[in-house]
Amino acid sequence: MGLLDWHRKMVLIRKFEESVGALFTRGLAPGTSHLSIGQEACAVGAVSALDSEDQVFSTHRGHGHFLAKGGDPMRMMAEILGRSAGYQRGFGGSQHTSYPPVGFIGTNGITGGNIPVATGAALASKTLGAGHVVICFFGDGASNQGTFHESLNMASLWKLPIVFFVENNLYAQWTSVARSTSVESIATRGAAYGAPGVTVDGMDVEAVQEVTAQAVNQARSGSGPTLIEAETYRLTGHSKSDVKTDLYRPIEEEKAWRRRDPIRLSRDRILAAGLADEVELDQVDDEVQAAIDEATRQALDSPVDDPSSALTGVYAARGT
Numbered sequence: 125m126g127l128l129d130w131h132r133k134m135v136l137i138r139k140f141e142e143s144v145g146a147l148f149t150r151g152l153a154p155g156t157s158h159l160s161i162g163q164e165a166c167a168v169g170a171v172s173a174l175d176s177e178d179q180v181f182s183t184h185r186g187h188g189h190f191l192a193k194g195g196d197p198m199r200m201m202a203e204i205l206g207r208s209a210g211y212q213r214g215f216g217g218s219q220h221t222s223y224p225p226v227g228f229i230g231t232n233g234i235t236g237g238n239i240p241v242a243t244g245a246a247l248a249s250k251t252l253g254a255g256h257v258v259i260c261f262f263g264d265g266a267s268n269q270g271t272f273h274e275s276l277n278m279a280s281l282w283k284l285p286i287v288f289f290v291e292n293n294l295y296a297q298w299t300s301v302a303r304s305t306s307v308e309s310i311a312t313r314g315a316a317y318g319a320p321g322v323t324v325d326g327m328d329v330e331a332v333q334e335v336t337a338q339a340v341n342q343a344r345s346g347s348g349p350t351l352i353e354a355e356t357y358r359l360t361g362h363s364k365s366d367v368k369t370d371l372y373r374p375i376e377e378e379k380a381w382r383r384r385d386p387i388r389l390s391r392d393r394i395l396a397a398g399l400a401d402e403v404e405l406d407q408v409d410d411e412v413q414a415a416i417d418e419a420t421r422q423a424l425d426s427p428v429d430d431p432s433s434a435l436t437g438v439y440a441a442r443g444t
C-alpha cells in the first residue's frame with residue numbers, strides 16, 4: 125500500500141459522504157449525520173498503519189474510519205438510510221454502527237464515550253495475549269472529557285496496546301479549542317500521564333501514516349500508548365443541521381484550510397512524483413464515483429426492516 129492506494133481511499137470516503145449529504149438534503153435519510161469531509165487523511169493515514177486484526181474505535185464522525193478499515197459502502201449506506209441491508213439492519217444508523225469481523229468496533233454518539241471502552245479492549249488484548257493493537261479516534265472536544273484523562277492514565281500505567289488519536293479540527297460543535305481547552309497543544313497532555321505525545325499535519329496522509337505506524341509499533345511491543353494529535357479541519361458543518369459555519373468560523377480561516385484539502389495535497393504529490401498523471405487520477409475519481417452511485421442505488425433499493433423485528437438483537441429488557 126502506498127500513496128496511490130491511500131489517495132483512492134480518501135476519494136472513496138469523500139464521494140461516499142457527498143452522497144450521504146445529498147441523500148439527507150433530499151430527505152431520504154433519517155436523523156442527522158456528521159461528515160468528515162476534510163479529515164480523510166486522518167482516517168486513511170492512521171488506519172493504513174494497522175494490521176487487519178487490529179481494532180478501531182470511532183466517534184459520531186466515523187464514516188471515514190469505517191471505510192478505511194474495510195467497511196462495505198453499500199451496507200454502510202443502507203445502515204445510514206435505515207434499510208435492512210445495513211450492518212445493523214438499519215437500527216443503528218450513522219452513530220451506532222459496527223462490524224467486528226473487519227476490526228471496526230464501532231461509531232459512538234457520546235463525546236469521549238468510546239475512550240474507556242477502547243482502553244478496556246486494549247486491556248483485553250494484553251490480558252489474553254491476543255497481540256492486536258487498538259486505535260481510538262476522538263475529537264478535540266472529547267479531550268476535555270474526564271474519560272480521556274482517566275483512560276490515558278490507566279493505559280499508560282498498564283502499558284496497554286492502544287493509540288489515542290485526536291482529530292483536532294479546532295471546534296467542538298460551535299466552540300473553538302481556544303475557548304474550551306487549557307493547553308495550546310493537546311499532544312502535550314500525554315506528558316501528564318507519562319505517554320509520548322506527537323503532533324502531525326492531519327491533512328498529509330503520508331505524515332499521518334508514518335507517525336501512526338511508529339505509535340502502533342510501540343503499542344504492539346508492550347511500550348504502551350501514544351497520544352497523536354492530528355491538526356485537521358472539517359470542510360463542512362458540524363452536522364447536517366449546521367449549514368451556517370460562518371457564524372462561528374472566520375471565512376478566511378475556512379478558505380485557508382480549504383487550500384490544504386487533503387485530497388488536493390495527495391493529488392499534487394502524486395503528480396509531482398510522477399506516480400500517475402491527470403488523466404489517470406480523473407479516472408480514479410470516475411471509477412470511485414460509479415462505485416458509490418451503485419452502492420447508493422442498491423442501498424435505496426433495500427427495504428426498511430419489518431417493524432415486528434424491532435426487538436430482535438435488543439439485549440436490555442425492562443425488569444418485571
Ligand SMILES: Cc1ncc(C[n+]2csc(CCOP(=O)(O)OP(=O)(O)O)c2C)c(N)n1
Nearest residue numbers: 185233234235263264265266293295296297
Ligand atoms: C457527552 C456528550 N456531550 C455532548 C454531546 C453533543 N455533541 C455531539 S458532537 C459534539 C462535539 C464534539 O466535538 P469534538 O470532540 O471536537 O468532535 P468533532 O465533532 O469536532 O469531530 C458534542 C458536544 C454528546 N454527543 N455527548
Ligand SMILES: [Mg+2]
Nearest residue numbers: 263264295296
Ligand atoms: Mg472537534
